[in-house]
Every structure is written in C-alpha cells, then in structure tokens.
Amino acid sequence: MMSGKRVLITGATNGIGKASALELAKMGAELIIVGRNPQKTERVMNELKFESSNHNIDMLIADLSSIAEIRKLADDFHAKYDSLDVLLNNAGAIFSDYTQSVDGLEMTFALNHVNYFLLTHLLLNTLKQTAQDKGEARIINVSSGAHQAAGGGMKLDTINDEDGYGSFGAYGKSKLANILFTYELARQLEGTNVSVNALHPGFIATGFGHNMNGLMATLTKGIQKLFAKSEDQGAQTPVYLASSPDVKGVTGKYWDNKKAVKSNTISYDRDEQQKLWDYSLDMTGLTANEKVTL
Numbered sequence: 366m367m368s369g370k371r372v373l374i375t376g377a378t379n380g381i382g383k384a385s386a387l388e389l390a391k392m393g394a395e396l397i398i399v400g401r402n403p404q405k406t407e408r409v410m411n412e413l414k415f416e417s418s419n420h421n422i423d424m425l426i427a428d429l430s431s432i433a434e435i436r437k438l439a440d441d442f443h444a445k446y447d448s449l450d451v452l453l454n455n456a457g458a459i460f461s462d463y464t465q466s467v468d469g470l471e472m473t474f475a476l477n478h479v480n481y482f483l484l485t486h487l488l489l490n491t492l493k494q495t496a497q498d499k500g501e502a503r504i505i506n507v508s509s510g511a512h513q514a515a516g517g518g519m520k521l522d523t524i525n526d527e528d529g530y531g532s533f534g535a536y537g538k539s540k541l542a543n544i545l546f547t548y549e550l551a552r553q554l555e556g557t558n559v560s561v562n563a564l565h566p567g568f569i570a571t572g573f574g575h576n577m578n579g580l581m582a583t584l585t586k587g588i589q590k591l592f593a594k595s596e597d598q599g600a601q602t603p604v605y606l607a608s609s610p611d612v613k614g615v616t617g618k619y620w621d622n623k624k625a626v627k628s629n630t631i632s633y634d635r636d637e638q639q640k641l642w643d644y645s646l647d648m649t650g651l652t653a654n655e656k657v658t659l
C-alpha cells in the first residue's frame with residue numbers, strides 16, 4: 366500500500382513516531398527516521414528493519430530544538446534524496462521548567478512549533494516537486510487535544526517570557542501553533558497537490574512527560590498506566606493520514622481517531638494564523654527563496 370512512497374518521520378525513536386514508523390515500514394514505505402541520539406536512532410532503525418522485514422530504512426540526526434540543526438538536517442536530506450511523499454512532523458515534548466533553546470527561544474515553542482514550521486519550509490520544494498511528478502504529497506503535523514487549553518490564543522508578545530511560565534500552558538500553545546500553522550499552510554498550498562493536516566493521536570502511553578520533574582513524571586506515568594491507550598493505537602491516525610487513499614487531496618483539517626473534527630475556535634482565526642506565520646518567519650530567518658511563494 367505504501368511501496369514506492371518515501372516518508373520522513375521526526376521523533377521516530379520513541380512512542381507514537383516509532384509505532385507509526387513500524388506500521389508504515391510494514392506497509393512497504395521507504396522510511397527516513399530522524400532522531401537526536403545517533404546510538405538510539407541506529408538501534409531503533411535496526412529494530413524497525415527486523416520487525417518489519419523492510420530494509421529500506423535510513424536515519425538522519427538532528428536536535429530539532431535548534432535552528433542550525435534543522436537546517437543541517439534539511440541539507441543532509443537534500444544531499445541524498447530528491448523526492449518526498451510524506452513528511453510526518455511528530456517530535457515534541459513538554460518541559461517542567463522554563464528553558465531556552467540554543468537560539469534563545471522558549472524550549473516548548475522551539476521544539477514543538479518552530480521545528481515543524483522550519484523543517485516543512487525547507488522540504489517544501491521537494492514535496493511540491495514530488496506532488497507534481499506523482500500527483501500528491503502529504504504533510505502531517507502531530508498536534509494534541511491539549512491545544513484546547515490555549516483557547517485565549519498564542520499571546521506571542523509573552524511567548525518567550527520566563528515570568529508566568531507554566532508547562533501545560535506552554536505545551537497547549539505550542540500544540541495550538543501546530544494547528545494554526547496547518548490551516549494557514551493549507552491555504553497557501555492550494556493548487557499544489559500537497560496536503561497538510563493536523564491530528565490528535567489520543568492519550569497514549571509513551572515517553573511523553575517522563576522528562577518532567579520528579580513528582581510530575583511519577584504522576585504522568587501513573588495516569589498513563591491507568592488511562593492511556595497503546596502506542597499502536599497512537600499510530601493509527603498518523604498512519605491513516607500518511608497512507609489512506611480516502612484522504613488523498615483532503616487538506617487543512619484536524620483529525621482525531623481517523624475522523625476530521627473541529628479544533629478550538631481560536632485556531633480558525635485568520636488573524637491569529639497570520640500573526641503566528643509572520644512571527645515564525647521572523648524567528649527562523651527564512652530567506653525569500655525558502656518562504657512559501659504564492
């Protein structure tokens with residue numbers, strides 16, 4: 366079902382990304398998995414090859430909270446490949462304490478949003494070319510139901526402030542950013558045959574939250590044990606959006622449990638989408654050639 370399709374997955378070394386990688390490998394896709402730790406990424410790549418009997422799996426390394434490393438990742442990709450059928454932006458995390466990325470950005474925003482925004486832009490010409498040659502290409506952004514907590518909007522003027530930082534607030538905003546970005550990009554990609562969709566994978570028992578401070582990590586693990594679904598279940602919607610013929614040409618939607626559903630009202634606000642877009646362009650310093658051109 367996916368043979369002849371090249372898929373790049375970030376955060377493929379654990380949780381939902383790894384489970385999605387395995388499923389797509391079993392379907393015959395050619396995979397490029399992105400990890401931040403070379404040893405772990407190589408181990409996971411070998412595991413995926415063994416468990417899927419698909420040896421068409423490559424790996425690339427980047428810390429996706431760093432603008433320079435995302436740029437290097439895109440360069441490494443372009444040095445080896447000239448087409449891409451599916452980009453699955455999935456790597457993400459929540460942070461107990463206010464931290465800054467190497468670029469001086471609040472870490473949740475840097476990893477969960479700037480990463481998706483910049484990597485997508487840097488791979489966009491390849492995705493567009495693939496869509497021209499093969500009829501379609503797909504971008505999938507793993508967001509979260511936690512975006513509902515950011516119903517008041519991005520409040521970009523305070524996004525980098527240490528004062529008033531809260532892990533769940535910052536996480537909710539970063540996941541709202543995934544959806545605002547998806548809706549704006551879908552509009553800008555009209556007529557290109559490149560689709561872009563966002564999704565909530567469900568509440569899934571993964572490594573998510575295990576990096577939090579002592580009590581929060583213990584609490585998260587306990588709640589996951591009691592209520593969360595399996596990683597395989599978490600992979601269902603991303604794999605559906607990456608592979609199903611039913612969603613060919615469907616774009617600019619938010620998905621939960623393989624169904625297009627409504628996201629928070631604020632996510633449909635064109636002004637909010639545009640403000641985030643402009644702010645992100647500023648943060649990433651994309652050149653005129655790299656920006657989405659209409």
Ligand SMILES: NC(=O)c1ccc[n+]([C@@H]2O[C@H](COP(=O)([O-])OP(=O)(O)OC[C@H]3O[C@@H](n4cnc5c(N)ncnc54)[C@H](OP(=O)(O)O)[C@@H]3O)[C@@H](O)[C@H]2O)c1
Pocket residue numbers: 375376377378379380381382400401402405427428429430455456457458476507508509510565566567568569570571572573574
């Ligand atoms: N689990 C849930 O209930 C849930 C619900 C809604 C949405 N989500 C979303 O699902 C996505 C995947 O999360 P998960 O639940 O599968 O969590 P996870 O098990 O912690 O996996 C996160 C993945 O992201 C990678 N990653 C983290 N920081 C990175 C960095 N700086 N550079 C490069 N890669 C990095 C991790 O790499 P390592 O293997 O090296 O740690 C790992 O592969 C996230 O976007 C999350 O927001 C999860």
